[in-house]
Amino acid sequence: xxxxxxxxxxxxxxxxxxxxxxxxxxxxxxxxxxxxxxxxxxxxxxxxxxxxxxxxxxxxxxxxxxxxxxxxxxxxxxxxxxxxxxxxxxxxxxxxxxxxxxxxxxxxxxxxxxxxxxxxxxxxxxxxxxxxxxxxxxxxxxxxxxxxxxxxxxxxxxxxxxxxxxxxxxxxxxxxxxxxxxxxxxxxxxxxxxxxxxxxxxxxxxxxxxxxxxxxxxxxxxxxxxxxxxxxxxxxxxxxxxxxxxxxxxxxxxxxxxxxxxxxxxxxxxxxxxxxxxxxxxxxxxxxxxxxxxxxxxxxxxxxxxxxxxxxxxxxxxxxxxxxxxxxxxxxxxxxxxxxxxxxxxxxxxxxxxxxxxxxxxxxxxxxxxxxxxxxxxxxxxxxxxxxxxxxxxxxxxxxxxxxxxxxxxxxxxxxxxxxxxxxxxxxxxxxxxxxxxxxxxxxxxxxxxxxxxxxxxxxxxxxxxxxxxxxxxxxxxxxxxxxxxxxxxxxxxxxxxxxxxxxxxxxxxxxxxxxxxxxxxxxxxxxxxxxxxxxxxxxxxxxxxxxxxxxxxxxxxxxxxxxxxxxxxxxxxxxxxxxxxxxxxxxxxxxxxxxxxxxxxxxxxxxxx
Ligand SMILES: [Zn+2]
Numbered sequence: 001x002x003x004x005x006x007x008x009x010x011x012x013x014x015x016x017x018x019x020x021x022x023x024x025x026x027x028x029x030x031x032x033x034x035x036x037x038x039x040x041x042x043x044x045x046x047x048x049x050x051x052x053x054x055x056x057x058x059x060x061x062x063x064x065x066x067x068x069x070x071x072x073x074x075x076x077x078x079x080x081x082x083x084x085x086x087x088x089x090x091x092x093x094x095x096x097x098x099x100x101x102x103x104x105x106x107x108x109x110x111x112x113x114x115x116x117x118x119x120x121x122x123x124x125x126x127x128x129x130x131x132x133x134x135x136x137x138x139x140x141x142x143x144x145x146x147x148x149x150x151x152x153x154x155x156x157x158x159x160x161x162x163x164x165x166x167x168x169x170x171x172x173x174x175x176x177x178x179x180x181x182x183x184x185x186x187x188x189x190x191x192x193x194x195x196x197x198x199x200x201x202x203x204x205x206x207x208x209x210x211x212x213x214x215x216x217x218x219x220x221x222x223x224x225x226x227x228x229x230x231x232x233x234x235x236x237x238x239x240x241x242x243x244x245x246x247x248x249x250x251x252x253x254x255x256x257x258x259x260x261x262x263x264x265x266x267x268x269x270x271x272x273x274x275x276x277x278x279x280x281x282x283x284x285x286x287x288x289x290x291x292x293x294x295x296x297x298x299x300x301x302x303x304x305x306x307x308x309x310x311x312x313x314x315x316x317x318x319x320x321x322x323x324x325x326x327x328x329x330x331x332x333x334x335x336x337x338x339x340x341x342x343x344x345x346x347x348x349x350x351x352x353x354x355x356x357x358x359x360x361x362x363x364x365x366x367x368x369x370x371x372x373x374x375x376x377x378x379x380x381x382x383x384x385x386x387x388x389x390x391x392x393x394x395x396x397x398x399x400x401x402x403x404x405x406x407x408x409x410x411x412x413x414x415x416x417x418x419x420x421x422x423x424x425x426x427x428x429x430x431x432x433x434x435x436x437x438x439x440x441x442x443x444x445x446x447x448x449x450x451x452x453x454x455x456x457x458x459x460x461x462x463x464x465x466x467x468x469x470x471x472x473x474x475x476x477x478x479x480x481x482x483x484x485x486x487x488x489x490x491x492x493x494x495x496x497x498x499x500x501x502x503x504x505x506x507x508x509x510x511x512x513x514x515x516x517x518x519x520x521x522x523x524x525x526x527x528x529x530x531x532x533x534x535x536x537x538x539x540x541x542x543x544x545x546x547x548x549x550x551x552x553x554x555x556x557x558x559x560x561x562x563x564x565x566x567x568x569x570x571x572x573x574x575x576x577x578x579x580x581x582x583x584x585x586x587x588x589x590x591x592x593x594x595x596x597x598x599x600x601x602x603x604x605x606x607x608x609x610x
Pocket of ligand 1: 296
């Protein structure tokens with residue numbers, strides 16, 4: 001099964017790239033662009049920056065101490081995309097592997113001398129994930145042999161120590177290698193890495209041990225904290241270990257940490273991370289729009305975790321968060337041409353960015369960049385989009401559950417289905433049965449779709465006197481089901497309400513008080529101001545129904561607003577609020593994932609309201 005996550009038990013069984021083919025549409029177009037443009041872009045830059053040369057022994061070594069992991073993420077993307085360049089790149093990587101399986105271009109000669117920052121096990125984690133992808137898409141080859149040698153080396157070296165890595169990811173990688181090969185020591189090694197973290201296993205650092213989730217054992221933690229990518233990769237590995245060992249207590253621990261994190265530490269876009277200094281979560285309700293960090297990798301890690309929890313429990317709220325994050329973070333992270341990327345994703349940008357041609361050394365800024373000194377995000381996007389079909393649907397009790405409403409062809413058990421939809425721009429979703437079959441079909445109704453309807457339109461029997469009419473019924477958020485058996489030509493039609501809606505924040509999110517944002521379907525919208533358009537600093541919006549404008553299939557919105565004209569005083573505080581003055585204007589709102597594609601701009605999602 002061609003799937004990045006393949007648990008041996010759970011409420012749902014994932015359907016992989018061999019069962020789900022995405023067709024032209026919002027995600028299908030992005031998968032094609034990724035596989036044809038972004039993967040090549042990432043390889044070119046890694047060659048140019050010398051990160052691939054490191055494996056050839058070129059000196060001086062270039063890139064950060066973890067740059068090997070970027071080549072591995074690229075290899076994973078290539079494996080899912082069945083990219084012809086994979087064998088040659090795998091050959092380069094294989095050259096650098098030492099006789100006992102050790103593989104790292106930075107630490108060769110001074111192995112395992114810095115667990116806090118060395119990232120050696122982190123790099124193996126990404127290498128192993130690439131190997132699992134290759135094994136499942138293609139079968140054994142040079143890359144998979146490199147990977148099993150490396151994993152065996154890790155088990156020999158770390159099984160009976162109390163050490164672990166400052167950056168989790170090897171946990172979920174080892175569980176997946178166990179799932180792909182049946183070799184139990186990989187699962188046991190992953191389990192031990194999970195259990196020893198927080199005892200503590202690592203040295204204290206200025207950010208504190210919470211930075212790498214080594215402050216308390218994972219079973220005792222109440223919420224995700226510290227560096228967001230670390231926290232979510234770890235949690236993904238913990239779910240994998242819990243599922244494979246049948247450890248319900250461990251699974252419940254992650255579920256409750258996820259719940260609190262989503263309720264108190266998550267931005268409207270699904271992004272996570274409020275502090276720039278250590279790329280970390282803030283405290284509960286610390287969600288400033290302008291200082292939001294929201295690393296693109298953190299959103300990918302959140303999608304990975306939500307997908308695992310969805311498979312383990314079948315609970316639609318995990319798919320809801322994954323969808324929110326996919327449309328508003330993953331799709332935002334890469335430009336419409338597939339060649340530039342956001343690293344941080346704030347919800348407000350006050351000053352237009354200065355365009356850069358080359359490497360963005362800061363990872364910040366309001367324009368997508370072709371490359372970064374730390375280019376985790378571009379490669380992470382590449383591997384995620386390459387494997388995206390595997391997130392779309394799952395099998396359950398001989399039927400199919402469709403989590404993500406995107407044009408696709410899905411085959412599982414005795415069901416062959418074709419999904420057609422203009423979602424997320426339009427709310428009609430058609431699922432057509434391609435062959436006679438059996439099994440229950442479930443479609444996810446997103447949490448915001450409170451007045452959706454479902455129609456079952458059976459194909460007419462050849463000798464029926466009159467065609468059977470559709471049965472239309474209201475459906476609630478969650479999964480809406482229609483039972484089989486099916487005849488080729490039968491259709492299910494889901495209608496989701498796509499009216500734009502105003503959303504207000506919890507009062508405890510101080511930074512957002514008195515403001516509101518507009519959403520439509522799964523998309524978060526933002527005001528964007530380029531070049532000579534009016535600035536957004538003094539804007540106040542009217543909470544009236546937004547007006548829709550559709551251009552080239554993209555829905556933009558317009559709301560009434562007032563632009564403050566004041567602000568030239570010598571002191572920005574006073575005993576009483578000044579009367580609101582300014583010009584009434586119409587404010588254009590664009591989908592957040594499309595912002596920054598028209599050049600340097602200011603932007604804001606949350607609008608103070610009149
Ligand atoms: Zn990143």
